[in-house]
Amino acid sequence: KAGVTQTPRYLIKTRGQQVTLSCSPISGHRSVSWYQQTPGQGLQFLFEYFSETQRNKGNFPGRFSGRQFSNSRSEMNVSTLELGDSALYLCASSLGGLAGGVSDTQYFGPGTRLTVL
C-alpha cells in the first residue's frame, strides 16, 4: 500500500506571497492532520480534517487554512507569508475512527520544506 504523499517537496517563496501544499493520504484513510515543524517550536498541530470537515484546530493564525476533498486528499494554504513560516510542513493520515476517545495511529508523509525569503 502506498504511503502518504506530499507535494511539492520543496518550495521557496517571498514574504507576502501565499502557498498551497497538497497531501494524499494512505488509501482508505479518512483523516488528514497537518503539522508544522521548526527547530525552535518543534512539531505543532495545525488542524485535522475528517470527512471533509475540520475536526480539530491548533493555535495558529487565520492565515493558515485547509480543506479536504471527497477523496480524502487535503490541501493547506498559508496566505501573506512571513519569514517565521519557514518550516517543514508535515501531513499525517489515519483511518480516523475513534473508539472511546482513543485515537488511531497517524502516519506521516515526507513533508514539504517551505522557505520564505
Place this chain on the structure above:
Amino acid sequence: QKEVEQNSGPLSVPEGAIASLNCTYSDRGSQSFFWYRQYSGKSPELIMFIYSNGDKEDGRFTAQLNKASQYVSLLIRDSQPSDSATYLCAVNIRYGNKLVFGAGTILRVKS
C-alpha cells in the same frame, strides 16, 4: 508546564546496551500515546503506540505506560548505531487526532 516533556539529550549509549527514553504529560485525560523516530532531514516514523497501563513489546522496543504517574517510556534493547535519531513522544489529549509532541530526545548509539 509544557503538555508533553522529554529530556532533549543527547542520550549516548554504547552499541548493544539498553536505551531508556522518558516522557511525561500533563493532561490526565490523555488516552493515546505514541513514539516516533525521526532521522535528520526525514519525517517522523511510527515506532509504537500504547493505550493501556503496563508494558507493550515489539521486537527490540518496549513501551511502558503509567497513567497514575503520567509517564511514558520507550526502551530499546540491543541498541544499534542505526537507532541514532531523535525520538518523539506524542500524546493525543482530546477527541480527534490532535497529537501533542514533546521536543524529542536525541539518541546516539556509539559503536
